[in-house]
Amino acid sequence: MKVLVPVKRVIDSNVKARVKADQSGVDLANVKMSMNPFCEIAVEEAVRMKEGKEHHAAGTASEVVVVSIGPAQAQETIRNALAIGADRGILIQSDTDLEPLAVAKLLKAVVDEEKPDLVLLGKQAIDGDNNAVGQMLAALLDWPQATFASKVEIGGGKATVTREVDGGLQTLAVDLPAVVTVDLRLNTPRYASLPNIMKAKKKEIATKAVADYGVDVAPRLKVQKVTEPPKRSAGVKVADAAELVSKLKAAGAL
Numbered sequence: 001m002k003v004l005v006p007v008k009r010v011i012d013s014n015v016k017a018r019v020k021a022d023q024s025g026v027d028l029a030n031v032k033m034s035m036n037p038f039c040e041i042a043v044e045e046a047v048r049m050k051e052g053k054e055h056h057a058a059g060t061a062s063e064v065v066v067v068s069i070g071p072a073q074a075q076e077t078i079r080n081a082l083a084i085g086a087d088r089g090i091l092i093q094s095d096t097d098l099e100p101l102a103v104a105k106l107l108k109a110v111v112d113e114e115k116p117d118l119v120l121l122g123k124q125a126i127d128g129d130n131n132a133v134g135q136m137l138a139a140l141l142d143w144p145q146a147t148f149a150s151k152v153e154i155g156g157g158k159a160t161v162t163r164e165v166d167g168g169l170q171t172l173a174v175d176l177p178a179v180v181t182v183d184l185r186l187n188t189p190r191y192a193s194l195p196n197i198m199k200a201k202k203k204e205i206a207t208k209a210v211a212d213y214g215v216d217v218a219p220r221l222k223v224q225k226v227t228e229p230p231k232r233s234a235g236v237k238v239a240d241a242a243e244l245v246s247k248l249k250a251a252g253a254l
Contacts, residue, residue, distance in 0.1 A: 001154070001176075003046040003061045004116035005086065006107055007039035009070050009077040010127045023225040026127070035077045038122025040084075042182045044189040045152060046120050047085035054187070060154050061118075063087050067110050069103055071095055075205055082200035083192035089205040092213070100128075102217035104136035109213040111141060116177065118159065123148055123181040134181035144174035150185045 011017055011026070012034040018027045035043075043066065052058025066081040067090040068074045078089035092106055111119060124131035138145035146161035150169070153160040160173045161180055174180075192200075210217055238244045248254045 001049075001061050001117040002063045002065065002114065003049060003118045003120055004111060004114055005039070005042050005046050005064060005066050005081070006103075006119070006121045006133070007043065007066055007068050007077055007081055008036040008122075008125045008127075009033050009068065009074045010036045010125055013037055013126060019226050019228050023227060025223065025226050033073065033077075035080050036122055036125045036127075038124060038126070038182060038184070040081075040122075040189045041184065041186050042120045042122050043081045043084050043086060044187050045182060048187065049154065050085065055151075055153060057155070065090065065114055065116065067092065067107065069094055069098060069106055069210075075207075078205055079197075079200050080192065082203045082205075083197045084190060085196070086203075088203055091205055091207045092210060093207060094210050094217075097128075098217055099219055099221060100130045100132040101136055101220065102215070103133050104140055105215045105217065106210065106213055107133070107137050108140045109215055111137075118154070118176060119143075119179045120152075121179075121181055123183055134179055138179040141177075141179065143177055143179050145179040145181075146172045146174050147181045148183045149180050150183050152180060152182075152186065 012032040015032050020027045046061055046064040048054055049056045049061035050064055052060065064086040065088055066078050066086045068078050069092045072093060075091055078091060082089055090110060119137065121134050134147060135145060146159065146163060148163045149161045150164050151162035157176055158173050159176060159178050159180060160171065162169055162171050164183060236247065238247060
């Protein structure tokens with residue numbers, strides 16, 4: 001079984017994002033970039049399928065292919081995925097941040113070329129928080145989908161996915177090929193060892209251009225402005241419940 005894992009290069013989750021002075025977007029100059037945490041979880045799960053770890057049978061996945069859409073620096077993100085254990089990578093170079101629909105169209109073109117049995121990707125990227133690419137890709141491919149996976153089991157030509165919902169856990173069985181988006185509790189990604197980091201430098205990364213796929217990636221949305229959220233005002237201490245009620249009434253909350 002071949003598994004395709006899309007990954008995205010984003011601002012490191014430990015870094016505080018800064019808005020550009022002209023409010024046109026987020027300032028990426030001299031900012032530490034990393035693999036999107038949800039994408040990292042998807043890579044880890046795909047590699048576990050190949051290694052036969054946890055509840056996966058050995059050799060569940062025969063090949064793990066990582067694809068990223070972004071600038072040339074996204075090669076580093078792909079190398080990180082290769083160091084975790086992916087087999088090869090594809091970089092579709094784009095110097096603009098594409099909208100979810102454009103990303104889904106490009107991924108469909110990659111799926112048509114690679115013919116994977118499973119597309120495993122993060123439920124969302126922590127920069128845009130759109131949570132849309134997986135669902136759009138499944139619709140474009142006309143494949144079954146399972147989102148927010150906290151457990152994935154493969155067997156009998158199906159993927160059995162446990163997903164978190166408001167009422168608890170829901171278990172779905174979808175026929176392969178399918179699209180599965182992963183949630184935080186699926187696994188804890190490993191730290192890449194130095195030998196694997198060195199091996200990753202020799203693994204193949206094919207670099208392509210957006211134009212190679214003949215996909216319309218013209219933007220449908222226009223960002224008017226980006227602003228930081230308002231700063232939280234200081235709290236007020238009250239002596240007793242009566243004063244609390246009085247304050248809430250004065251604030252119009254009661």
